[in-house]
Amino acid sequence: MKLLYSIKEAFAGFSRARFSFFISVFAISFLLFLIGIFGMITLNVDHLIDVLHARVDIQVFISNIYDDTQIARLGSTLSALPEVESVEFISKDAAAREFQKEFGEELFSILEDNPLPSSFIVKLREKYRTETEVARVAQTVKNIPGVDDIEYQTGALSLLTRFSGIARFVNAILLVIVISGSVFVITNTIRLIIIAKQDIINTMRLVGATNSYISRPYLIEGIIQGLLGGLIASCLCWILIKGFNWRWPGVIFINMDYLYILIGGGLVIGWLSSLFAIRRYL
Amino acid sequence: MVELHNVKIKYPTGDGIENVTLKIGPGEIVFLVGPSGAGKSTVLKTIYMEERPVEGHVSVGEYNSLFIRKKDIPYLRRRLGVVFQDFKLLNDRDVFKNVSFVLEVIGAKSKDIKKRVLRSLADVGLSHKSRKYPAELSGGEQQRVAIARAIVNEPYLLLADEPTGNLDPDTTAGIMEIFERINARGTAIMIATHNYELVKKYRGRIIRIEKGKIL
Ligand SMILES: Nc1ncnc2c1ncn2[C@@H]1O[C@H](COP(=O)(O)OP(=O)(O)OP(=O)(O)O)[C@@H](O)[C@H]1O
Numbered sequence: 021m022k023l024l025y026s027i028k029e030a031f032a033g034f035s036r037a038r039f040s041f042f043i044s045v046f047a048i049s050f051l052l053f054l055i056g057i058f059g060m061i062t063l064n065v066d067h068l069i070d071v072l073h074a075r076v077d078i079q080v081f082i083s084n085i086y087d088d089t090q091i092a093r094l095g096s097t098l099s100a101l102p103e104v105e106s107v108e109f110i111s112k113d114a115a116a117r118e119f120q121k122e123f124g125e126e127l128f129s130i131l132e133d134n135p136l137p138s139s140f141i142v143k144l145r146e147k148y149r150t151e152t153e154v155a156r157v158a159q160t161v162k163n164i165p166g167v168d169d170i171e172y173q174t175g176a177l178s179l180l181t182r183f184s185g186i187a188r189f190v191n192a193i194l195l196v197i198v199i200s201g202s203v204f205v206i207t208n209t210i211r212l213i214i215i216a217k218q219d220i221i222n223t224m225r226l227v228g229a230t231n232s233y234i235s236r237p238y239l240i241e242g243i244i245q246g247l248l249g250g251l252i253a254s255c256l257c258w259i260l261i262k263g264f265n266w267r268w269p270g271v272i273f274i275n276m277d278y279l280y281i282l283i284g285g286g287l288v289i290g291w292l293s294s295l296f297a298i299r300r301y302l
Numbered sequence: 303m304v305e306l307h308n309v310k311i312k313y314p315t316g317d318g319i320e321n322v323t324l325k326i327g328p329g330e331i332v333f334l335v336g337p338s339g340a341g342k343s344t345v346l347k348t349i350y351m352e353e354r355p356v357e358g359h360v361s362v363g364e365y366n367s368l369f370i371r372k373k374d375i376p377y378l379r380r381r382l383g384v385v386f387q388d389f390k391l392l393n394d395r396d397v398f399k400n401v402s403f404v405l406e407v408i409g410a411k412s413k414d415i416k417k418r419v420l421r422s423l424a425d426v427g428l429s430h431k432s433r434k435y436p437a438e439l440s441g442g443e444q445q446r447v448a449i450a451r452a453i454v455n456e457p458y459l460l461l462a463d464e465p466t467g468n469l470d471p472d473t474t475a476g477i478m479e480i481f482e483r484i485n486a487r488g489t490a491i492m493i494a495t496h497n498y499e500l501v502k503k504y505r506g507r508i509i510r511i512e513k514g515k516i517l
């Protein structure tokens with residue numbers, strides 16, 4: 021009963037500040053949509069980083085003069101390193117097969133011998149899969165006797181990691197802008213409604229209404245604004261994701277739960293803004 | 303029940319009331335009479351605690367102006383009925399909702415609310431105007447809505463500020479009859495008025511006020 025009254029009052033309030041209400045919902049939708057897009061970019065970059073992380077490895081080429089027992093011993097030495105997760109042996113033949121797959125057979129029609137060295141693919145533990153750590157471990161490995169050469173690639177990863185850092189930073193700034201913007205527009209709408217109803221509010225006080233009773237409709241008003249903004253923003257994001265996936269299937273990675281965060285975020289922002297407006301103007 | 307002791311109110315303009323001491327007992331009818339600007343409304347405001355004395359104190363039931371916390375004031379007001387001089391109706395809702403509002407705030411059951419509001423509107427003869435908005439009513443009708451709202455919660459004290467100011471003699475008689483009826487049910491009444499005729503016609507204790515002082 022009481023809640024019903026408050027909700028009715030809340031909707032009556034909108035008709036009082038309709039223009040401001042629409043501007044407010046529009047602005048919140050736009051701001052949350054912006055956050056949605058940047059959030060998606062960050063999530064995708066992070067996902068890509070994860071994928072690349074999993075692929076970071078060091079290829080260790082073994083000296084041609086090493087025999088099988090020496091190679092086996094080198095293998096155990098590498099496995100014993102604290103940073104190493106796994107070691108996989110690629111024999112000369114396997115390397116040759118790979119080479120053939122890639123370049124065709126010309127090499128072997130020219131040369132009698134297989135010039136490709138055997139190698140180990142050394143995979144590092146999760147926390148060592150960063151540019152600096154990989155470089156450090158690579159250096160260590162390079163100095164182990166029997167290691168002819170090493171090869172590793174972290175270029176793309178470090179670039180992405182840097183980009184991810186920037187994306188996070190932009191996101192943080194954006195988040196501040198979005199939250200303060202939303203709080204501003206919601207607070208302003210509620211302020212306008214409160215001003216329009218000042219006489220009525222005073223009278224309500226005079227006949228025994230408590231502040232919390234008077235303020236409840238405004239609280240609901242703020243929540244509705246934030247919630248609507250969140251819903252619209254998440255719909256826009258959903259359309260964007262679907263469109264993108266349809267045009268370029270499989271290119272982006274997205275967890276749809278993400279959309280609930282936008283809706284929930286809108287709700288919380290609306291709630292906090294109206295709390296603030298009530299404190300300030302009632 | 304209600305007691306003002308040496309109350310002083312000073313408005314920024316320098317006007318106000320001073321040295322006001324008075325008592326209202328349970329079930330009493332009191333007329334507060336004086337010319338315009340004498341301080342009648344101000345006295346009533348100290349009772350429903352819209353104004354706080356700068357000197358002296360006011361006690362209303364269990365509450366005292368010296369100790370009452372801001373958040374208790376709504377609860378004090380729920381026990382009183384006030385007919386404001388300027389009515390103070392909620393112009394965004396109809397007559398029925400204006401009266402029911404004071405029951406809504408105390409969380410009464412909706413079935414109860416309906417019964418009591420209809421009863422109260424019948425008392426002031428406005429049952430047929432339940433769905434009208436305040437702006438669609440004459441001054442006298444608005445005044446009666448204000449009265450209906452003030453009595454709907456059966457207050458122990460009714461404060462009526464110039465309650466017959468906009469009414470013709472017949473309606474005035476009708477309103478005074480309502481007051482006597484609810485007084486008979488035990489509600490004390492304080493009527494502020496500059497209408498000495500009214501005071502002469504009806505029974506009740508008279509308190510005179512002039513230039514902010516009780517005579
Ligand atoms: N809010 C206010 N601010 C400043 N001065 C005020 C205020 N309210 C009342 N006054 C002044 O205080 C004095 C007493 O006012 P009050 O309204 O109590 O008189 P009243 O006896 O009710 O008069 P009336 O019969 O015209 O209603 C007047 O001089 C008035 O101008």
Ligand SMILES: [Mg+2]
Pocket residue numbers: 342343344387463
């Ligand atoms: Mg007055």
